[in-house]
């Protein structure tokens with residue numbers, strides 16, 4: 148039996164830093180909810196993939212009409228992002244094998260391009276660990292003294308910003324997240340769990356405009372990114388040649 152491609156989309160956050168009247172994934176972004184935009188991009192790249200959407204049990208905003216995938220399910224959110232992802236992996240485990248490939252993508256990253264999605268998949272499909280989209284740090288890095296002043300300038304050599312998707316084989320990822328939970332290791336992304344298990348995920352260079360809507364001003368920024376991408380998207384997509392991916 149060949150391996151399946153699963154998309155896990157953690158969407159159970161409250162968006163406290165954005166501080167709107169609803170969770171940020173339901174705010175309008177160029178006329179459509181952030182969640183709908185993110186799912187559209189994922190679907191454009193991987194129309195045949197199977198989706199698991201992590202949603203808060205009390206979510207009153209979600210509308211299933213925004214889900215473009217034929218094969219999809221929902222799983223309950225957890226207290227932290229990692230817990231939401233663990234719940235999703237548990238929810239798909241009965242219909243999956245350990246060899247199935249799972250791409251975990253934040254609902255709050257609607258600007259990921261089809262080209263980056265397909266390039267990530269191509270880069271990790273034969274990788275023994277898996278990997279993530281990321282970009283090298285471009286600014287000079289300062290450490291503060293705890294009182295709003297610079298204590299030191301840190302080397303940015305070898306530092307990367309971690310984005311999503313982050314993709315790993317289901318069995319490996321479940322074990323790594325389970326061990327991290329059992330050991331009380333706090334992980335903010337899937338790669339951290341793999342690192343805690345002694346593994347080195349592959350860094351796959353991605354576009355810097357794959358931003359995470361985190362603060363209020365990020366919504367306007369994301370709208371500008373989407374609009375700019377509209378103008379270049381055909382080149383981007385032509386290079387990507389989406390279709391049935393090998394997993």
Ligand SMILES: Nc1ccn([C@@H]2O[C@H](COP(=O)(O)OP(=O)(O)OP(=O)(O)O)[C@@H](O)[C@H]2O)c(=O)n1
Pocket residue numbers: 156157158159160161162163164165171172201224225226227228229231232252253254255256359360361
């Ligand atoms: N318990 C949680 C917390 C976060 N997330 C998801 O994880 C991603 C990254 O989290 P973040 O940007 O921190 O989102 P929020 O938790 O919503 O934001 P905040 O921390 O400002 O409340 C988002 O897609 C968010 O919906 C989740 O599924 N379950």
Ligand SMILES: C[C@](O)(CO)[C@H](O)COP(=O)(O)O
Pocket residue numbers: 228253309310311335336337359
């Ligand atoms: C997964 C992530 O988006 C990678 O940058 C990030 O770790 C999420 O962190 P947050 O603290 O939940 O915003």
